[in-house]
Amino acid sequence: MEQIAQKMTGASAGRDAHDFDFIVCGAGSSGSVVAARLAQDGQARVLLLEAGGDDVDSRVTDPAQWPLNLGSERDWGFVGQPAPGLAGRRLPLSMGKGLGGGSSINVMVWARGHKEDWNHFAAEAGDERWGYESVLGYYRRIEDWRGAPDPVRRGSGGPVHVAQPDAPQPIAQTLVTAAGLAGIPVFDSPNGEMMESDGGAAIAELRINGGQRESVFRSYVAPMLAHPNLTVLTDALVTGLVFAGRKVVGVDAVVRGEPRRFHARCETVLSLGAVHTPKVLMQSGIGHRDELHAHGISVIQHLPGVGQNHQDHIAFGCTWAYHAPQGVGGGGCEAALYWKSDSRLNHPDILQCQLEFPVPAPAEAGIATPEHGWTMFAGLAQPKSRGRLRLSGPDARDPVLIEPNSLSEPEDVAAALAAVELCREVGNSAAFAPLVRGEAAPGPRDKSGMIDFIRKSAVTYWHQSCTAMMGRDSMAVVDNELRVYGVEGLRIADASIMPRIPVGNTMAPCVVIGERAADLIRLAHGLSSAHGIGNPVRV
Template identity: 35%
Template sequence: MRMTYDYVVIGAGSAGSVIAARLSEDSSNRVLLIEPGGRDRNIALIMPLLFPTLRTSAFDWGYQTDPEPFADDRVFPAPRGKVLGGSSSVNGMIYSRGHPRDYDEWAAMGAHGWSHDEVLPYFKKSERNWRGEGPHHGGNGPLHVTQGRSDEPVAKAIRQTARSMQYRVLDDFEAGDPEGFALPDSTIHRGRRASASKAFLAPARRRPNLTVITGAQVTKILIEGGRARGAEYVREGRAEIAYAGRDTILSAGAYASPQILLLSGIGPAEHLREIGVPVTLDLPGVGGGLQEHPLVPMGFALKRPSRFTGRMRADRLALSVVEWLLTGRGTPAGVPISSFAYYKSHPGIARPDLENVFIATNVAARMWFPGVRAPVPEMLTSLNMVLRPQSRGFVRLRSADPLAPPRIQLNFFQEPEDLRLMRHALRWTRDFVRQGPLADFVGEELSPGADARTDAELDAAIRRSVTTGQHPAGTCAMGGGEDAVVDPQLRVRGIDGLRVADASIMPRLIGGHTNAPAIMIGEKAAAMILAA
């Protein structure tokens, strides 16, 4: 089959859903959106409480890293959403932009036009924040952003302890400097997940000029005479072609966008020849510069039962599900986060370099009932992340087979500074939970365990427990240097009519979570494409 459109958008994730929706606002534009996953109708994609079940479901690509040489040669899962909305349909629904200086740093690295003041209008354009329109937030955008809440006594104790230790307790992480403690906003609307597909794509699908194809995996970009002409893809075992009269926009994410470029012969020539892919353009930066937040969990026994555990009793949860179905309220309408903290490893740096997420439950919490199934032990969970890791990984082809998963190498802790920062984070958390009112709630350290004290013991514990923050970025980096893949207009260097717009274009991983920035990238990309 051969079809012709003005714009072909590859990937219906956080950025791609936005781009397709915005381009189709002009009825003269014929827009095709190609998504390898299926529809986002499953209740697990809608009910916020169920999001932990999605990482090993049919809605995930099932990617894994190669053995990680600086983390005991462990193989890590690398979750990414395979469904309309992409990872915005399977993530933890946290609305986070990072630090304003993150974007100023992008501009200083050659991403002209991407400073904080220049991207803020696109954050605001996308957003319908519960606070309403203001200097930091949008009030009329498609993406509903709601207030984070927790009635757990331990959450109050965390805030009180933070104040007693002279940390800032904030009302809004996005109102300037995010250093401090707060509950983050959530991409939840009326108790349902507000994914990019629900917020942007669902209202746009009624437009006759927008075509959305699901279950279709792009195998290569069509390049003729140095210009992208569209994409080849496979659907139901049959090869099809979609032609783009104007632009082809690649929004497949930090793993799949470089994979598709490589399959199209765009990337490091030596690697392409080694795999057996004909070289279209030697572009060394494709797939390099992979950045991801290393995350190490800690667990502490709780001296008092959490309210969340009580609500997970089978009969109570069943009633709460009925309440959720009827009103959008109840336990299924949220996630049990107690606090976020962005903090500095030492006071002389300009931005927080560490993040802590406190959760007032065991991450293995489950439904239970007296005499039938016991609840898991009460626990205060702490997730520790290094926000701007120095280590760099890569994405490469495993073979010339376009349906084979890519090679992913994170190289966590390749740079010793990342390991030092994580060691500092674990010691910081240990100290924090023994202070102020929080100390009355927290008992024994369950993981990694109080016996891990020396640098060597902590390093060993970190290597055996580290996992990903699920925020990959940087594999098609934007800038003006030799390793840049796209220019500040997101145009692939050396190929006309081809752009990349997703988290892969970040020159440096932001100090926060990546869903909201990916949506912003989609907004700004669409505006630049329409202006051109």
């Protein structure tokens, strides 16, 4: 694969090896989709640039080893600025670096987002093609669902293998049972009907195929690597956009330590994630003029929303000790629960993700971790707090400053209290008695003590998003077709375009964003459909 990935294609066409029709920056859960779908045409020359390395390592392929990637060369290892809402702590903000991006180091949960997420996207974009009914069509195209048939909501024969574990661990099955005893609806699947309702509990759907992780890169790009019109370069850090006037005509990059410039005849797509996409935009002259002037960067387009609206799922680990060691299935996350902190809401705002092993709390929380146990992350699925990104300098080597601003809004603290209370109610159910010895964290506390626990134990699901949002107001960065306002030849396709963070994990929505971007680009440039990956593309 490495030999194919380094191969510069298209020389027989008499064009420079640095010239392409399309350049896609970032081989994560959106960029992999865009590059593969554009390359299906067979004529368009597509370049996919990835700053990280390959994905041929047991830490990637073995689902149980995903924690070993955190802090490794496959993790950008971002750290947030001190946050008052977190008792001054700095949050570790992991993000995938390498082929597959986050889909190569995450917990492999396939969560498609709630109906109201997509309807909100459509309302903000002014385009019903982003709405839930349209997105169901994308999911039917995307999925190769290995569960009970649901022709309205689920797909078969697509590139993305999705399945529930064949034999979930007893602790996962017990969580679903305990949720039902607490009055929470139980569903056969956490997607489909459950994500059209108030929420519920179910055995998780995972991206594990034949006992191995299947990243989005493996689903989409790997089958295309032999195509001569697709080039994939690893260790290729995009450092800036190349302009001809107000049109993006390529990118500058450092490839294996050497500066290179690549030209895009048609379009460039940024799929670098919610941190590096706005960073590249700002360092290329697209952002708030005051932020750019502060670092001596010439303004190409004043867009004050670049780097703003930062959102992430914040969670609080509630842990129980086992009577005796229990098994861990897949990546250790085999059950999930979504519910409301307030019955008046039209969608769940609590996300509970079970891990089948005890997760240590941050040191500041002062909580001992049992040797054997399990952890439920009581999470905020729809946080109201908003953060931002700032530049520390104009150079690609200057780190971006991430200000998560977590738990700054009183509504988030109230929702966090409700999330932890629900977590403890379910986790202390009598249904767990055969497996669990007792609650290790947080334990009974008064309201003040529980807020202290929440601020000192909060971590994230590593779902950073919304920093170059789609919309129509003054803070929007891209329009309904993902084109950057005021700039030609440039689109964004990754989690940064989300107007708000979706209710669940972000991988599946990022695949939809990639599919949507590819459709829009194909239509704009008259590219034909092909049958190279799963079902044929339909616009």
